[in-house]
Amino acid sequence: MPNLSFVSPTRNSPWGTYLSQIDAVEPYLGHLARWVETLRRPKRALIVDIPIELDNGTIAHYEGYRVQHSLTRGPGKGGVRYHPDVTLEEVMALSAWMTVKNAAVNLPYGGAKGGIRLDPKTLSLKELEKVTRRYTSEIGIIIGPQQDIPAPDVNTNGQIMAWMMDTYSMNVGATATGVVTGKPIPLGGSLGRVAATGRGVFVIGREAMRRLNVPMEGARIAVQGFGNVGSVAAKMFAANGAKIVAVQDHTGTILNEKGMDMADLLDHVAKTGGVGGFKGADKIDNENFWDVKTDVLIPAALEGQISAERAQRLSTRIVLEGANGPTTPDGDAVLADRGIIVVPDVIANAGGVTVSYFEWVQDFSSFFWTEDEINVRLDQIMIGAFKGIWETSEKHKISLRTAAFTVACTRVLQAREERGLYP
Numbered sequence: 001m002p003n004l005s006f007v008s009p010t011r012n013s014p015w016g017t018y019l020s021q022i023d024a025v026e027p028y029l030g031h032l033a034r035w036v037e038t039l040r041r042p043k044r045a046l047i048v049d050i051p052i053e054l055d056n057g058t059i060a061h062y063e064g065y066r067v068q069h070s071l072t073r074g075p076g077k078g079g080v081r082y083h084p085d086v087t088l089e090e091v092m093a094l095s096a097w098m099t100v101k102n103a104a105v106n107l108p109y110g111g112a113k114g115g116i117r118l119d120p121k122t123l124s125l126k127e128l129e130k131v132t133r134r135y136t137s138e139i140g141i142i143i144g145p146q147q148d149i150p151a152p153d154v155n156t157n158g159q160i161m162a163w164m165m166d167t168y169s170m171n172v173g174a175t176a177t178g179v180v181t182g183k184p185i186p187l188g189g190s191l192g193r194v195a196a197t198g199r200g201v202f203v204i205g206r207e208a209m210r211r212l213n214v215p216m217e218g219a220r221i222a223v224q225g226f227g228n229v230g231s232v233a234a235k236m237f238a239a240n241g242a243k244i245v246a247v248q249d250h251t252g253t254i255l256n257e258k259g260m261d262m263a264d265l266l267d268h269v270a271k272t273g274g275v276g277g278f279k280g281a282d283k284i285d286n287e288n289f290w291d292v293k294t295d296v297l298i299p300a301a302l303e304g305q306i307s308a309e310r311a312q313r314l315s316t317r318i319v320l321e322g323a324n325g326p327t328t329p330d331g332d333a334v335l336a337d338r339g340i341i342v343v344p345d346v347i348a349n350a351g352g353v354t355v356s357y358f359e360w361v362q363d364f365s366s367f368f369w370t371e372d373e374i375n376v377r378l379d380q381i382m383i384g385a386f387k388g389i390w391e392t393s394e395k396h397k398i399s400l401r402t403a404a405f406t407v408a409c410t411r412v413l414q415a416r417e418e419r420g421l422y423p
């Protein structure tokens with residue numbers, strides 16, 4: 001399994017999962033398969049030490065990463081994650097999935113991702129700002145509007161992007177709005193970016209349901225993760241007639257067979273920080289989340305959630321991957337055996353990076369679009385990309401995941417071949 005000396009993946013770990021997805025796509029790459037090894041190696045991986053002085057006067061050190069998996073089709077692009085479990089191996093996989101995702105929706109980007117191993121809940125706002133600014137300075141040698149453009153991911157948001165933009169701008173001596181996306185609107189952010197990933201999850205879910213004859217009205221939906229991605233997707237499904245019957249986040253799991261009121265749940269989460277304790281549903285055991293009968297299950301939290309064991313227990317028609325890498329290779333195999341359709345992350349959650357692309361374009365031209373213009377263009381790109389992936393899946397009789405990888409990896413390797421190797 002290990003293909004590189006500096007990480008030790010296992011079959012179901014994030015990098016192991018990505019490698020098995022590349023193995024699956026290889027037979028469909030035709031003559032481009034001779035370049036496939038390029039995809040099994042990140043182009044560049046930077047590990048940085050981030051020392052900061054805490055509020056109590058002690059010095060703490062955090063480990064941070066920025067991995068540029070591919071720069072073949074354009075600058076690196078992908079979010080930054082703050083989480084206690086972040087590792088180099090995880091960031092490598094997340095950056096590689098960005099390469100595939102950006103190519104799947106045909107954005108002119110390579111793929112990159114960053115992260116810091118820390119629990120942001122343990123830091124004050126001032127400490128969080130110090131970590132963010134130091135991290136930005138450390139990775140400043142490889143990011144930039146034309147090099148690599150970070151954005152929000154788990155536990156990062158517009159405020160963190162504002163600090164990153166400000167730090168980078170101070171270091172280069174000019175305001176560089178295009179260095180990050182997902183910024184607040186007054187700093188060159190785009191309308192529609194906050195909701196874009198969840199909106200894209202809904203749009204792709206609706207397309208998949210239509211093709212599989214699953215009615216939206218009354219459809220039973222369960223969502224794991226009620227943050228940026230999960231909460232917006234859930235809200236849109238509910239607004240279109242579906243029932244949100246189960247929700248899980250880091251504070252617990254809740255169930256309401258009749259469907260939950262999304263406005264009340266969002267209000268509860270804004271006040272308390274999580275879904276736990278919500279009066280409009282019953283508390284259930286976390287592991288029982290995977291047994292709830294649904295039409296669409298949306299994992300929108302972290303990687304590796306749908307193991308073979310959980311896949312065996314799922315009672316759903318569609319797994320709609322809002323999170324990156326939520327299904328392990330063993331889980332994927334069980335779902336395929338059981339005829340459960342998996343709509344893969346690299347298309348289902350591509351709405352966020354698509355509007356990030358719009359933000360970057362708006363920053364370069366200093367001309368800003370309306371929210372309607374953003375959403376119409378977003379939906380067009382997502383629906384068009386999904387159609388191509390669906391048709392590829394039918395043509396080769398392969399899973400939607402392998403079809404998405406076929407479309408995307410063909411684009412990446414075609415660009416690789418046309419660029420050539422020599423300096």
Ligand SMILES: NC(=O)C1=CN([C@@H]2O[C@H](COP(=O)(O)OP(=O)(O)OC[C@H]3O[C@@H](n4cnc5c(N)ncnc54)[C@H](O)[C@@H]3O)[C@@H](O)[C@H]2O)C=CC1
Pocket residue numbers: 152153154155156197224225226227228229230248249250251274300301302303322323324349350352353
């Ligand atoms: N923010 C974005 O634009 C994009 C995010 N994604 C992916 O979507 C997923 C979620 O990201 P965001 O919503 O941005 O993060 P977030 O930080 O806004 O929310 C994360 C959610 O996951 C929940 N969670 C954390 N640990 C959990 C656990 N052990 N069990 C159950 N729930 C848990 C949290 O309680 C929270 O509700 C990640 O996989 C991320 O990489 C993918 C594309 C774009």
Ligand SMILES: O=C(O)CCC(=O)C(=O)O
Pocket residue numbers: 077078079080101149150151152153181182324349350352353354356
């Ligand atoms: O908006 C972006 O640039 C990246 C979003 C992201 O990290 C992702 O799609 O996983």
